Amino acid sequence: MKKPIIIINFKAYDTSFGKKGIEIAKKIQNVSKQYSTEIIVSVPATMIYQLSSELEIPVFAEHVDGVPLGAYTGSIMPEMIKDVGAKGSLLNHSEKRIRLDEIDDALKRLRGLGLESVVCVDRYDLVVPMSLLKPTAVLIEPPELIGSGISVSKAKPEVITRAVNEISKVKDVYLVAGAGITTGEDAYRAIELGADGIGLASAVMKARDPEKIVEELVINSLKACDENE
Amino acid sequence: MKKPIIIINFKAYDTSFGKKGIEIAKKIQNVSKQYSTEIIVSVPATMIYQLSSELEIPVFAEHVDGVPLGAYTGSIMPEMIKDVGAKGSLLNHSEKRIRLDEIDDALKRLRGLGLESVVCVDRYDLVVPMSLLKPTAVLIEPPELIGSGISVSKAKPEVITRAVNEISKVKDVYLVAGAGITTGEDAYRAIELGADGIGLASAVMKARDPEKIVEELVINSLKACDENE
Amino acid sequence: MKKPIIIINFKAYDTSFGKKGIEIAKKIQNVSKQYSTEIIVSVPATMIYQLSSELEIPVFAEHVDGVPLGAYTGSIMPEMIKDVGAKGSLLNHSEKRIRLDEIDDALKRLRGLGLESVVCVDRYDLVVPMSLLKPTAVLIEPPELIGSGISVSKAKPEVITRAVNEISKVKDVYLVAGAGITTGEDAYRAIELGADGIGLASAVMKARDPEKIVEELVINSLKACDENE
Amino acid sequence: MKKPIIIINFKAYDTSFGKKGIEIAKKIQNVSKQYSTEIIVSVPATMIYQLSSELEIPVFAEHVDGVPLGAYTGSIMPEMIKDVGAKGSLLNHSEKRIRLDEIDDALKRLRGLGLESVVCVDRYDLVVPMSLLKPTAVLIEPPELIGSGISVSKAKPEVITRAVNEISKVKDVYLVAGAGITTGEDAYRAIELGADGIGLASAVMKARDPEKIVEELVINSLKACDENE
Numbered sequence: 011m012k013k014p015i016i017i018i019n020f021k022a023y024d025t026s027f028g029k030k031g032i033e034i035a036k037k038i039q040n041v042s043k044q045y046s047t048e049i050i051v052s053v054p055a056t057m058i059y060q061l062s063s064e065l066e067i068p069v070f071a072e073h074v075d076g077v078p079l080g081a082y083t084g085s086i087m088p089e090m091i092k093d094v095g096a097k098g099s100l101l102n103h104s105e106k107r108i109r110l111d112e113i114d115d116a117l118k119r120l121r122g123l124g125l126e127s128v129v130c131v132d133r134y135d136l137v138v139p140m141s142l143l144k145p146t147a148v149l150i151e152p153p154e155l156i157g158s159g160i161s162v163s164k165a166k167p168e169v170i171t172r173a174v175n176e177i178s179k180v181k182d183v184y185l186v187a188g189a190g191i192t193t194g195e196d197a198y199r200a201i202e203l204g205a206d207g208i209g210l211a212s213a214v215m216k217a218r219d220p221e222k223i224v225e226e227l228v229i230n231s232l233k234a235c236d237e238n239e
Numbered sequence: 240m241k242k243p244i245i246i247i248n249f250k251a252y253d254t255s256f257g258k259k260g261i262e263i264a265k266k267i268q269n270v271s272k273q274y275s276t277e278i279i280v281s282v283p284a285t286m287i288y289q290l291s292s293e294l295e296i297p298v299f300a301e302h303v304d305g306v307p308l309g310a311y312t313g314s315i316m317p318e319m320i321k322d323v324g325a326k327g328s329l330l331n332h333s334e335k336r337i338r339l340d341e342i343d344d345a346l347k348r349l350r351g352l353g354l355e356s357v358v359c360v361d362r363y364d365l366v367v368p369m370s371l372l373k374p375t376a377v378l379i380e381p382p383e384l385i386g387s388g389i390s391v392s393k394a395k396p397e398v399i400t401r402a403v404n405e406i407s408k409v410k411d412v413y414l415v416a417g418a419g420i421t422t423g424e425d426a427y428r429a430i431e432l433g434a435d436g437i438g439l440a441s442a443v444m445k446a447r448d449p450e451k452i453v454e455e456l457v458i459n460s461l462k463a464c465d466e467n468e
Numbered sequence: 469m470k471k472p473i474i475i476i477n478f479k480a481y482d483t484s485f486g487k488k489g490i491e492i493a494k495k496i497q498n499v500s501k502q503y504s505t506e507i508i509v510s511v512p513a514t515m516i517y518q519l520s521s522e523l524e525i526p527v528f529a530e531h532v533d534g535v536p537l538g539a540y541t542g543s544i545m546p547e548m549i550k551d552v553g554a555k556g557s558l559l560n561h562s563e564k565r566i567r568l569d570e571i572d573d574a575l576k577r578l579r580g581l582g583l584e585s586v587v588c589v590d591r592y593d594l595v596v597p598m599s600l601l602k603p604t605a606v607l608i609e610p611p612e613l614i615g616s617g618i619s620v621s622k623a624k625p626e627v628i629t630r631a632v633n634e635i636s637k638v639k640d641v642y643l644v645a646g647a648g649i650t651t652g653e654d655a656y657r658a659i660e661l662g663a664d665g666i667g668l669a670s671a672v673m674k675a676r677d678p679e680k681i682v683e684e685l686v687i688n689s690l691k692a693c694d695e696n697e
Numbered sequence: 698m699k700k701p702i703i704i705i706n707f708k709a710y711d712t713s714f715g716k717k718g719i720e721i722a723k724k725i726q727n728v729s730k731q732y733s734t735e736i737i738v739s740v741p742a743t744m745i746y747q748l749s750s751e752l753e754i755p756v757f758a759e760h761v762d763g764v765p766l767g768a769y770t771g772s773i774m775p776e777m778i779k780d781v782g783a784k785g786s787l788l789n790h791s792e793k794r795i796r797l798d799e800i801d802d803a804l805k806r807l808r809g810l811g812l813e814s815v816v817c818v819d820r821y822d823l824v825v826p827m828s829l830l831k832p833t834a835v836l837i838e839p840p841e842l843i844g845s846g847i848s849v850s851k852a853k854p855e856v857i858t859r860a861v862n863e864i865s866k867v868k869d870v871y872l873v874a875g876a877g878i879t880t881g882e883d884a885y886r887a888i889e890l891g892a893d894g895i896g897l898a899s900a901v902m903k904a905r906d907p908e909k910i911v912e913e914l915v916i917n918s919l920k921a922c923d924e925n926e
Contacts, residue, residue, distance in 0.1 A: 022308055022312070022316055027318070054284075054315060056287055060323075072313040079251055081251070081252075083301045084329070086283060090257075094286075105313065211310070
């Protein structure tokens with residue numbers, strides 16, 4: 011992953027799959043190319059193949075099971091998402107919480123396959139415990155702000171500040187901030203507070219003009235990154 | 240669905256996805272065409288698109304979530320599997336049990352989209368309760384025999400007989416028998432006992448010669464069907 | 469169980485256990501004695517022993533696990549609740565949903581021990597499927613009305629009417645109506661619509677004068693019962 | 698908690714509750730008094746009141762939910778177990794795994810009430826992540842050895858050694874070793890390897906003479922403790 015990390019979680023809106031999903035992904039790729047910035051899209055398992063085949067931006071799964079290959083029905087394993095082109099996976103999103111041993115299992119499996127991982131947490135107390143399991147990044151999202159349109163950067167800047175402070179105790183794990191991030195200013199502020207990047211979903215997936223909002227997020231993320239240096 | 244119903248659940252073996260998965264699916268299609276018999280494959284969500292695009296046999300999901308489209312991460316909805324070409328879904332497999340309200344939600348959603356559904360149960364007491372929710376079929380599998388190589392037809396024929404008797408109380412729901420079905424004789428016997436078809440996984444997915452075993456299953460299923468008429 | 473069935477689910481309020489819980493239970497017993505009416509209290513597992521020892525009204529568990537005795541940690545089995553004096557258990561409350569096979573396991577275990585059972589459902593489509601598993605009663609509660617103060621009798625009388633119609637297809641299972649029942653009129657109306665009784669929680673547990681509201685519920689339930697005959 | 702920490706998890710055997718459960722608890726208390734050693738018993742929620750009332754040894758719950766008091770059915774909260782006399786709770790036993798956010802919630806609630814906590818983990822990689830949430834102790838149990846009669850001290854001494862090394866990075870959290878501990882020698886060896894104590898279940902609960910085995914465990918634990926100093 012490269013800073014600023016920008017992760018767009020497609021979730022399961024009517025814009026998240028099918029023609030609409032592909033269309034949004036292409037718009038995100040346009041911005042990615044224009045600004046030479048990596049933008050990760052995390053998408054439903056059914057869409058990984060198509061998006062990985064047609065696009066160049068990194069495609070992540072929204073969830074992955076850490077159980078070994080074998081007699082499991084309805085599970086999605088790291089080998090399966092890699093096979094269809096995924097570069098990594100979200101884990102433990104507040105809408106798909108799993109147990110710590112399951113997270114550890116999944117992270118070991120993803121790592122073994124050279125895939126990246128972003129583990130979500132809902133509080134800064136859990137940043138170090140999760141980071142010790144060595145994901146590529148920890149994404150902190152106060153769940154009450156997810157999809158609220160009120161950004162963590164504005165409403166709870168101390169969550170970012172403390173999470174940044176926590177992650178600094180562990181080597182080589184990125185800290186991404188999410189929940190309610192909607193505007194360029196939200197992105198700018200999150201990175202200014204020390205986050206390595208931003209995660210968001212509804213602000214893009216439910217936007218009238220997704221390309222415009224993604225562009226605004228990228229410009230402001232790049233600006234905050236530059237100023238931090 | 241057409242009798243004899245033959246459902247091959249790919250599960251999550253190393254043969255269930257990627258090139259190997261596509262190869263097995265093609266062999267299954269060969270048999271399907273040769274004997275003009277429908278064979279359903281139930282596959283990992285990541286594989287639905289490729290298999291539906293490249294093949295003509297009906298592709299099912301191994302699981303589907305009944306929640307409406309919206310802010311869900313890592314869920315696979317009926318609309319998503321339909322979009323990539325699935326014709327239906329397994330539900331409530333013993334390796335992916337869900338609650339009754341979730342099954343009802345998923346069945347309503349699948350039905351609304353014109354998709355088929357096969358709900359798994361582990362005992363004949365649950366055949367009528369599940370059938371009342373109007374899936375296309377109920378698949379009964381005593382879990383202790385799944386993957387055992389000892390078939391329900393031989394080890395517990397009374398489970399099939401009683402399940403057949405139960406399902407007859409409800410209109411328009413098929414009864415499929417599964418667990419340990421490995422040989423043509425197992426298939427023949429299950430249908431002879433009154434089942435509308437068979438479900439199996441490891442006997443095909445872990446076979447040296449999957450095409451041969453599928454052919455044997457089809458021949459014997461057709462024979463039993465003919466004799467029942 | 470005797471009609472009218474009145475079930476007060478203590479839940480986990482600060483009034484649901486300890487001295488306050490015992491005090492409310494005693495008030496409920498006062499009303500029960502005064503009107504010679506059975507009132508069931510469903511209480512936290514930690515409270516069953518004390519309430520069963522000190523009181524004569526039937527005490528139920530709020531939940532019970534259907535697994536057999538053995539190497540389970542943190543599970544509450546039917547034998548355990550019977551040992552401390554419980555007469556039965558709620559199952560599958562919307563705040564503690566379990567799977568259909570788990571419900572069937574628990575019901576068989578409860579029945580084998582001579583304990584009663586009340587299985588909750590959230591929709592009339594599930595009334596017959598659940599009734600076929602032979603609980604003592606099915607409690608229907610549209611979850612959006614639970615704790616709302618807006619009663620199912622007023623807001624969704626058709627839910628009760630249809631559930632009553634459904635349950636009539638199955639022998640010997642009571643139909644109890646719940647969700648938002650707060651006043652005597654709510655109780656009267658539910659039973660007038662055909663329910664065998666009522667289930668409620670917050671209206672009593674959060675009341676200033678729980679005895680008064682219980683009395684009002686009992687008087688109106690008895691009145692509706694009389695008029696139905 | 699005082700070293701050597703000895704925790705006997707009653708689980709849900711037919712000896713774990715009722716008269717048999719009380720009888721075993723009294724035998725454990727006899728040994729505890731004779732050797733002036735604290736022995737913790739972790740018991741089913743239904744039994745906490747009786748055992749706390751009749752005995753002086755510390756009684757723990759086998760599990761506790763971290764949700765706040767309110768509209769929850771079938772949950773056991775820290776306030777409830779404290780009310781009936783518990784001094785603490787096990788959390789996250791391999792037979793009752795919960796998520797990390799739930800563990801953190803429960804630990805905060807237990808701490809706020811002055812109750813102790815023992816969080817179980819199945820691998821040494823999770824010792825530090827869990828310890829950072831500040832339980833009183835972490836209990837490490839390789840799940841494949843639980844109830845096996847083959848002790849972690851003999852079969853996987855390196856699990857204890859590494860866990861002891863891990864916990865030393867965190868202040869004020871005890872490390873307890875469990876799984877398969879059956880004999881005095883198993884206990885001696887676990888503490889000799891650096892554990893602050895031992896956890897066990899079946900070796901006592903399924904013993905012909907529980908008092909004798911508990912005595913043997915205590916003598917050997919005390920001996921190892923003395924020699925470590």
